[in-house]
Amino acid sequence: MADYSLIIIGGGLSGLAAGIRFARFGGSVLILEKHAIPGGLNSYYYRKGFLLETGLHAMTNFAGPGEKRAPLNRLFRQLKLSRQEFVTREQYSSLIYFQGNNTLSFSNDFALLREEIACRFPGERDGFEKLLAIVDAYDPFTPKKWVSTRTVLGRYLHDPLLTDMLLLPLMVYGNSEEHDMDFSQFVIMFRSIYQEGFFRPGATMKDFLSLLVDKFISFGGEIRYNSKVESVALRDGKACGVVLAGGETISCDAVVSTIGAPGTFELLALPRQEEKYAGRMSFVESIYILPRQARETVRIDNTIIFYCLADRFDYGRPREAVDPSWGVICFPEHFVGIPPADYFQIRITHAANYDLWKKASALDYKAMKEEWGAKSRRITSKIIGNYQQNIVYEDSFTPVTIEKYTAKAQGAVYGSPVKVKDGITPCGNLFIAGTDQGFLGIVGAMLSGVSIVNQHILKAIDH
Amino acid sequence: MTRGEIKDVILEIIADIDEDADMADLKADEPLRDQLDLDSMDFLDIVMELRKRYKLQIPEADYPELATLTSCVNYLEPKLKGL
Numbered sequence: 001m002a003d004y005s006l007i008i009i010g011g012g013l014s015g016l017a018a019g020i021r022f023a024r025f026g027g028s029v030l031i032l033e034k035h036a037i038p039g040g041l042n043s044y045y046y047r048k049g050f051l052l053e054t055g056l057h058a059m060t061n062f063a064g065p066g067e068k069r070a071p072l073n074r075l076f077r078q079l080k081l082s083r084q085e086f087v088t089r090e091q092y093s094s095l096i097y098f099q100g101n102n103t104l105s106f107s108n109d110f111a112l113l114r115e116e117i118a119c120r121f122p123g124e125r126d127g128f129e130k131l132l133a134i135v136d137a138y139d140p141f142t143p144k145k146w147v148s149t150r151t152v153l154g155r156y157l158h159d160p161l162l163t164d165m166l167l168l169p170l171m172v173y174g175n176s177e178e179h180d181m182d183f184s185q186f187v188i189m190f191r192s193i194y195q196e197g198f199f200r201p202g203a204t205m206k207d208f209l210s211l212l213v214d215k216f217i218s219f220g221g222e223i224r225y226n227s228k229v230e231s232v233a234l235r236d237g238k239a240c241g242v243v244l245a246g247g248e249t250i251s252c253d254a255v256v257s258t259i260g261a262p263g264t265f266e267l268l269a270l271p272r273q274e275e276k277y278a279g280r281m282s283f284v285e286s287i288y289i290l291p292r293q294a295r296e297t298v299r300i301d302n303t304i305i306f307y308c309l310a311d312r313f314d315y316g317r318p319r320e321a322v323d324p325s326w327g328v329i330c331f332p333e334h335f336v337g338i339p340p341a342d343y344f345q346i347r348i349t350h351a352a353n354y355d356l357w358k359k360a361s362a363l364d365y366k367a368m369k370e371e372w373g374a375k376s377r378r379i380t381s382k383i384i385g386n387y388q389q390n391i392v393y394e395d396s397f398t399p400v401t402i403e404k405y406t407a408k409a410q411g412a413v414y415g416s417p418v419k420v421k422d423g424i425t426p427c428g429n430l431f432i433a434g435t436d437q438g439f440l441g442i443v444g445a446m447l448s449g450v451s452i453v454n455q456h457i458l459k460a461i462d463h
Numbered sequence: 464m465t466r467g468e469i470k471d472v473i474l475e476i477i478a479d480i481d482e483d484a485d486m487a488d489l490k491a492d493e494p495l496r497d498q499l500d501l502d503s504m505d506f507l508d509i510v511m512e513l514r515k516r517y518k519l520q521i522p523e524a525d526y527p528e529l530a531t532l533t534s535c536v537n538y539l540e541p542k543l544k545g546l
């Protein structure tokens with residue numbers, strides 16, 4: 001008999017959700033995580049006594065506890081977590097801010113965005129309503145041929161400015177492709193951001209991860225940290241175990257890999273196929289910490305601001321190391337019901353060029369961080385006011401940091417533009433879940449883990 | 464197991480799956496899915512829970528047999544005889 005029925009590679013959100021799902025019904029399961037703590041892209045660390053969250057701006061897919069069909073609540077039921085006991089803090093509102101003082105506000109009440117569009121783009125009102133009807137009727141989960149979102153939007157909206165404005169939040173929070181977006185992914189993101197909305201857990205990401213890990217362990221699951229999987233052991237073309245760095249082999253009946261397509265292929269001794277599966281969208285992110293008194297000098301009325309100061313919004317890998325002409329400014333504590341603390345954060349995200357960061361020498365890398373950080377602060381100060389002089393601590397990460405900590409090829413946060421939607425690989429009992437399966441973001445990654453285990457493991461394995 | 468016991472097991476499993484389930488008004492001959500507003504992912508949980516508790520293998524083709532409370536009991540009665 002194998003050591004475990006299921007081994008899950010990666011203790012990020014998709015791996016933890018997959019683990020809970022399988023352990024819940026008594027299956028023996030081991031999660032192997034190469035780092036010392038769980039969370040992957042969405043983890044945490046301590047600097048100077050501050051608990052910093054690596055990934056969290058906001059969770060998407062807000063839904064109140066009573067809305068049973070809502071993805072968030074389905075997820076909680078699947079993981080046997082109590083939605084009633086889970087405290088959520090909703091966003092105030094968010095702002096899409098484009099050159100020429102063009103703005104659109106949205107909140108967790110979809111009516112606001114509708115009104116904003118009717119008021120600022122009166123000529124587009126009917127088109128937008130028609131687009132909504134299409135979105136509402138669309139099933140984005142059954143695999144379909146790729147459909148250009150820009151083409152579909154172009155049919156209903158005439159002003160390219162409105163198209164760009166609507167696309168910015170949806171792309172930056174969940175598009176692995178450059179320039180355009182598959183319409184199914186557009187529909188998923190439209191619902192999860194505009195129609196459902198932003199929130200954060202009442203407690204920290206660290207607490208949220210503990211909730212997941214504790215649930216997993218309470219069902220009898222096991223998790224090992226500092227355990228990097230180096231290869232998958234094969235017998236007759238099927239996975240029969242994994243080999244850890246250091247040589248230990250652990251046997252199993254099936255494997256779920258959450259480390260992305262290129263990394264998974266490598267474990268199977270197949271070509272990484274980076275040309276096909278490495279995403280090109282990566283980001284730099286800066287986290288600034290300011291004392292409470294500085295709140296007065298910063299315009300914090302929105303939870304998140306999505307801005308673009310270029311003529312057109314171009315979602316793509318920039319030619320230079322960073323493209324500060326558009327980005328995201330997030331106030332991660334500015335959610336309804338979170339009392340002001342002694343310090344607050346500002347997080348700023350821009351698209352970045354992996355190659356340029358990767359090939360920089362250690363010295364250049366540091367200088368580039370400073371140079372681009374300064375440019376970013378100058379531009380974003382125009383939008384939220386001058387916050388620079390009040391920064392007491394700052395930290396930043398680049399595509400190289402993301403690659404190093406999560407093994408996402410080329411630091412592509414949203415993974416491959418080519419998704420393995422059914423999770424199936426050339427190895428019959430090894431499945432891909434998480435980012436490269438297709439669902440993105442925190443809620444998406446967890447849903448991916450759940451659905452891959454449901455589809456391929458629970459329905460198939462007898463124990 | 465008697466029909467009554469099987470019914471109680473199903474109700475208990477549903478209550479366990481869905482903390483908001485309103486069991487009081489449940490009609491035995493109407494689809495559970497519509498009454499409880501559950502989806503196919505929740506349905507899989509009923510199957511998995513039966514497997515965990517009674518080592519019952521329910522093939523996917525048989526899932527429709529679990530549509531209502533009464534059809535669940537009918538389907539499970541012979542399988543849970545002697546338990």
Ligand SMILES: Cc1cc2nc3c(=O)[nH]c(=O)nc-3n(C[C@H](O)[C@H](O)[C@H](O)COP(=O)(O)OP(=O)(O)OC[C@H]3O[C@@H](n4cnc5c(N)ncnc54)[C@H](O)[C@@H]3O)c2cc1C
Pocket residue numbers: 009010011012013014015032033034035038039040041042054055056057058059060227228229230258259263285402405406407408413433434435436440441442443445
């Ligand atoms: C800066 C940033 C901000 C973000 N902000 C948000 C946000 O505000 N809201 C939101 O919803 N989403 C956000 N995201 C996206 C979200 O974090 C991810 O979509 C999600 O966490 C992906 O989960 P995953 O399980 O698919 O992948 P990962 O988190 O990458 O998990 C993979 C895990 O596998 C481990 N691993 C890799 N190789 C091996 C190996 N060989 N052996 C063992 N373990 C291995 C890694 O260490 C990692 O823990 C953000 C991401 C970033 C980077």
